[in-house]
Amino acid sequence: MKKRNKRILTFYTDQQVCIDNIREASFSKSPLKPYLLMQRIKNKKLSGAFQRTSDFQSFTKKDFKIAHTESYVNDFFNGEGNCYTNGLPWSRNLVHSVGYTNASLYAAKRHALLNPTSICFAPISGMHHAQPKGGCGFCTFSGQVISAIKLYEEFSASGAYFDLDGHFGNSIEDSRDFNPILDLAIPRGCNINPIGKNGAYIASFQRGLDHVGELIRAGKIQYVVFAHGADSHEDDDLGGACDTKHWLLCAKMFSEWVNQISKETGKPLPVTLALFGGYRSDNYDAVLDLHLKSLLICANIICKNEQKETLVIPRKVGR
Ligand SMILES: [Zn+2]
Numbered sequence: 568m569k570k571r572n573k574r575i576l577t578f579y580t581d582q583q584v585c586i587d588n589i590r591e592a593s594f595s596k597s598p599l600k601p602y603l604l605m606q607r608i609k610n611k612k613l614s615g616a617f618q619r620t621s622d623f624q625s626f627t628k629k630d631f632k633i634a635h636t637e638s639y640v641n642d643f644f645n646g647e648g649n650c651y652t653n654g655l656p657w658s659r660n661l662v663h664s665v666g667y668t669n670a671s672l673y674a675a676k677r678h679a680l681l682n683p684t685s686i687c688f689a690p691i692s693g694m695h696h697a698q699p700k701g702g703c704g705f706c707t708f709s710g711q712v713i714s715a716i717k718l719y720e721e722f723s724a725s726g727a728y729f730d731l732d733g734h735f736g737n738s739i740e741d742s743r744d745f746n747p748i749l750d751l752a753i754p755r756g757c758n759i760n761p762i763g764k765n766g767a768y769i770a771s772f773q774r775g776l777d778h779v780g781e782l783i784r785a786g787k788i789q790y791v792v793f794a795h796g797a798d799s800h801e802d803d804d805l806g807g808a809c810d811t812k813h814w815l816l817c818a819k820m821f822s823e824w825v826n827q828i829s830k831e832t833g834k835p836l837p838v839t840l841a842l843f844g845g846y847r848s849d850n851y852d853a854v855l856d857l858h859l860k861s862l863l864i865c866a867n868i869i870c871k872n873e874q875k876e877t878l879v880i881p882r883k884v885g886r
Pocket residue numbers: 732733734796798844845
């Protein structure tokens with residue numbers, strides 16, 4: 568079987584970052600997170616595990632209408648009506664940046680599908696609660712839905728999501744009636760959101776891996792996305808399912824499962840990684856470092872990249 572590329576191909580441009588009002592006026596730092604994470608990679612000398620590309624174009628209104636009503640798309644672009652339903656301070660910069668965050672995920676998934684030796688990474692969040700008629704919970708547009716439908720239309724490829732954010736990724740289920748192609752692009756039962764705490768969470772995740780594994784072997788799923796949201800960590804301001812040991816174990820389980828499936832099918836399984844949620848008002852670096860530890864476990868086990876890290880996740884102040 569073909570060897571994986573050693574570095575995680577990262578679809579990042581500064582254009583996918585929103586600075587306006589986010590640091591001061593927004594609970595969620597997600598619109599800044601891609602930039603902060605890229606800085607953290609540089610400062611912690613972890614660039615050896617990542618290869619950056621900014622070779623992708625912004626989504627347009629036409630792309631967003633795949634999963635959203637015309638009136639919501641227009642409201643958000645114009646800063647009126649439902650434009651605040653995402654819970655974020657609206658700005659022109661925010662509009663510009665979401666065109667690129669959504670495109671980053673699509674470009675990463677498309678590249679992984681066509682070049683499965685590359686593990687692709689979209690450093691993005693702020694998508695999985697969005698609904699056809701509005702945003703919700705710091706999420707503006709359903710990038711995972713749009714990218715999946717585009718890939719289905721281009722390549723007849725169906726995908727599965729392992730959404731390990733601390734909150735259920737409702738936008739896939741909430742978009743099925745709006746665009747029925749989604750049932751083919753992400754078949755029912757392929758939006759995996761583990762539940763429970765620690766050991767129970769692990770068992771729930773394992774059942775999801777087993778289920779999707781069967782569908783891959785049967786030729787019904789062609790690619791997977793692993794969105795290891797940091798708000799499923801027990802010290803997150805909004806989360807609580809897993810302690811550090813169990814949270815990191817999920818990255819190891821996913822990576823070993825990818826290797827096993829690839830071995831069984833004789834070809835590298837197309838894999839895309841994404842960030843999703845993560846909130847720590849006491850220490851935002853802890854959120855970034857959880858994401859980095861997960862990414863480096865994937866790089867180590869799937870890409871055989873031996874990049875060392877010594878990141879320590881501090882407990883939340885007062886716990
Ligand atoms: Zn969340």
